[in-house]
Amino acid sequence: xxxxxxxxxxxxxxxxxxxxxxxxxxxxxxxxxxxxxxxxxxxxxxxxxxxxxxxxxxxxxxxxxxxxxxxxxxxxxxxxxxxxxxxxxxxxxxxxxxxxxxxxxxxxxxxxxxxxxxxxxxxxxxxxxxxxxxxxxxxxxxxxxxxxxxxxxxxxxxxxxxxxxxxxxxxxxxxxxxxxxxxxxxxxxxxxxxxxxxxxxxxxxxxxxxxxxxxxxxxxxxxxxxxxxxxxxxxxxxxxxxxxxxxxxxxxxxxxxxxxxxxxxxxxxxxxxxxxxxxxxxxxxxxxxxxxxxxxxxxxxxxxxxxxxxxxxxxxxxxxxxxxxxxxxxxxxxxxxxxxxxxxxxxxxxxxxxxxxxxxxxxxxx
Ligand SMILES: *Cc1c(COP(=O)(O)O)cnc(C)c1O
Numbered sequence: 001x002x003x004x005x006x007x008x009x010x011x012x013x014x015x016x017x018x019x020x021x022x023x024x025x026x027x028x029x030x031x032x033x034x035x036x037x038x039x040x041x042x043x044x045x046x047x048x049x050x051x052x053x054x055x056x057x058x059x060x061x062x063x064x065x066x067x068x069x070x071x072x073x074x075x076x077x078x079x080x081x082x083x084x085x086x087x088x089x090x091x092x093x094x095x096x097x098x099x100x101x102x103x104x105x106x107x108x109x110x111x112x113x114x115x116x117x118x119x120x121x122x123x124x125x126x127x128x129x130x131x132x133x134x135x136x137x138x139x140x141x142x143x144x145x146x147x148x149x150x151x152x153x154x155x156x157x158x159x160x161x162x163x164x165x166x167x168x169x170x171x172x173x174x175x176x177x178x179x180x181x182x183x184x185x186x187x188x189x190x191x192x193x194x195x196x197x198x199x200x201x202x203x204x205x206x207x208x209x210x211x212x213x214x215x216x217x218x219x220x221x222x223x224x225x226x227x228x229x230x231x232x233x234x235x236x237x238x239x240x241x242x243x244x245x246x247x248x249x250x251x252x253x254x255x256x257x258x259x260x261x262x263x264x265x266x267x268x269x270x271x272x273x274x275x276x277x278x279x280x281x282x283x284x285x286x287x288x289x290x291x292x293x294x295x296x297x298x299x300x301x302x303x304x305x306x307x308x309x310x311x312x313x314x315x316x317x318x319x320x321x322x323x324x325x326x327x328x329x330x331x332x333x334x335x336x337x338x339x340x341x342x343x344x345x346x347x348x349x350x351x352x353x354x355x356x357x358x359x360x361x362x363x364x365x366x
Pocket of ligand 1: 092093094095096119163167194196223224225226232235236237
């Protein structure tokens, strides 16, 4: 008996998320070793040593359920962000926060507006609830076209997602444009601001998203420990909003969604200012280095406020870099076969990438 006529049609139609290629898989396929991965925006410095130590200590307690209220992590963030305890919701990665929003606010007939190309999970969580994605193309500079997004908001719009800085382009919107956009939205549309990369942003006019949370009910800022804190493998992210909105997401949430080790690691990571500072500094230097070196090779890149770089080295580059033992992110799935997304690595990894690209460029000239 097939269940093909029973499965929800919007689930049957979903295309699963394609993660970056694991290093082990590449080494197996090509029979090589020493490959590097600059594909999933992970922290090249690894996790904070203090987070590792906290996980070791917490291991003795894994026969217990985790704290369903994530009290320790909540208290830390209350202090750091200046919000009330009931303004925070935690998830198994920021991905789960997106999923909770979809579960609570989207169903058949509803629309979610977001930019495109942007984070691949937005259409997945939207379609996953039977709702309709409304994807608005980025402008010519590959920045969110906020005027076009505002114009796309209508009767059926329930959620608007703004990814800032934007994945996979690294581009961002500034406070003036963002404030105008946020002020124009109807009160009963949920404004989700995905700030997975906010800690890497350098532009002085970066929007004050928490200011919007304070003055516009129905605003949710989403952040994660996967990128800046180097805890992608432990899965912990969070949302910041007004107490009413957070209350709905809490109802949609399963009680033990943030595991015991993840919470311990996140608390310790927040205290490791040295690790966070080094991560930010090394990333900024890496972006400046790679933009300069790629420009010298005639490869176009875009300004980035994140921990990765959008580059346009031409078609086939992803596959050719794989043969050099370097995994970047292909963007053919976004209709950008000439572009790749490069995660900023350690200085020696960035240099290895530049050398490989130089070889590819020289081969092409021959
Ligand atoms: C990585 C990422 C996330 C999700 O991160 P988690 O690992 O699920 O916490 C969310 N949004 C954007 C834009 C991302 O790039």
